[in-house]
Amino acid sequence: MKLELDYFYIGQAYGGKQTWFSDEWMRRGGCAAVTACDCSIYFSLFRKKNLYPYNVNQVMREDYIRFSKNMKPYLRPRMSGIDRLDLYIDGFGKYLTDKGEEKLKMTAWEGERCIADTQIAVKRQIDEGFPIPCLVLKHMNPVFQDYVWHWFLLTGYEKLEDTFMVKVVTYGSWCWLRLDELWNTGYERKGGLVLFYE
Numbered sequence: 001m002k003l004e005l006d007y008f009y010i011g012q013a014y015g016g017k018q019t020w021f022s023d024e025w026m027r028r029g030g031c032a033a034v035t036a037c038d039c040s041i042y043f044s045l046f047r048k049k050n051l052y053p054y055n056v057n058q059v060m061r062e063d064y065i066r067f068s069k070n071m072k073p074y075l076r077p078r079m080s081g082i083d084r085l086d087l088y089i090d091g092f093g094k095y096l097t098d099k100g101e102e103k104l105k106m107t108a109w110e111g112e113r114c115i116a117d118t119q120i121a122v123k124r125q126i127d128e129g130f131p132i133p134c135l136v137l138k139h140m141n142p143v144f145q146d147y148v149w150h151w152f153l154l155t156g157y158e159k160l161e162d163t164f165m166v167k168v169v170t171y172g173s174w175c176w177l178r179l180d181e182l183w184n185t186g187y188e189r190k191g192g193l194v195l196f197y198e
Contacts, residue, residue, distance in 0.1 A: 003126050004156035004167055006046055010059045013172030015041075015153070020065055029077030030068065031151040031170070035133045036092045037064065037071050038153060038169070039196075042131055043104065051099050071095065081149055085110065085192050088133060088151070092194075103198045111135075111190025115180050118193070119164045122179065123157055125195055131155050134168075135191030136182065144182060146171070154193075 010016060015038045018030040026033065040051035041059060053070070054063035075082060075091040082088055085108035096104055109121055125132050132154040136147045147170070156167030158176070166179045185191075 002156070002158040005042070005126060005129065005131060007155060007169070008041060008045060008059055010061050010064055010172075013061075014174050015169050015172060016064050016068070017172035019171075020061060021068055022065065023069075023072070025077040026068060026072060029081055030072070030075075032082040032088055032091070032133075033068055033071045033075040033077075034170075035151045035153050036075055036088075036095065037067055039092075039131055039133065040067075040071075040095075047129065049101055049104065051096070051101060082151065083135070083137060083149070083191075085135065085194055088135070088194055105197050107195050107197065109193040109195050111137075111183070111185070111192040113192070115183050118183055119159075119179060121193065121195060122154060122164075122166060123159070126155070126157050130196040131169075132196075133194040135193075136185065137189055137191045138185060138187045140186030141181065144177075144185075147182070 016034045018027055018034050021027045021030055043049040044052040044056045074095040089106045093106060133151060134154050135151050137149055139148050152168055152170035154166045155169050158165040164179045165176045168175055168177050
């Protein structure tokens with residue numbers, strides 16, 4: 001069983017990249033804003049929301065950079081990063097409210113939740129057509145060093161006989177990772193998922 005959400009390109013990039021930003025703080029710590037920008041574009045393209053102020057049918061890098069400046073006050077980089085799910089939900093929630101979007105809501109799925117329930121939650125979200133912002137804080141497995149203290153999106157899943165894979169979107173690209181390995185960070189303090197609903 002496999003399902004991938006439709007997505008968008010910006011030139012050759014699969015979604016946005018924080019390395020494009022002219023603001024140094026956004027280049028270093030703008031990953032949460034990138035996921036919010038990408039979700040806004042996704043919802044505008046595929047769920048007919050009015051969350052992206054530029055041409056959603058041809059997303060240009062210059063427009064995306066301008067859009068990131070609009071998003072910065074809502075999900076601004078800070079010394080400790082946006083290191084809690086509630087900070088993300090509050091910030092992006094204010095953006096949605098300011099855009100007059102009243103139906104789209106978010107809830108936190110804490111990283112302490114068991115992997116079996118998390119697989120069910122991920123499958124349900126993707127089945128319902130929602131991308132999933134994901135936060136990883138520390139991780140003991142060096143394979144995941146690019147995802148440490150980082151926000152990214154989950155936009156697909158593949159359920160195999162004994163493995164549950166997720167499609168991870170970040171840095172203008174995507175890859176498939178095992179959800180159980182990504183989820184089990186080995187640290188007491190964890191990140192988690194942001195789940196959308198209407």
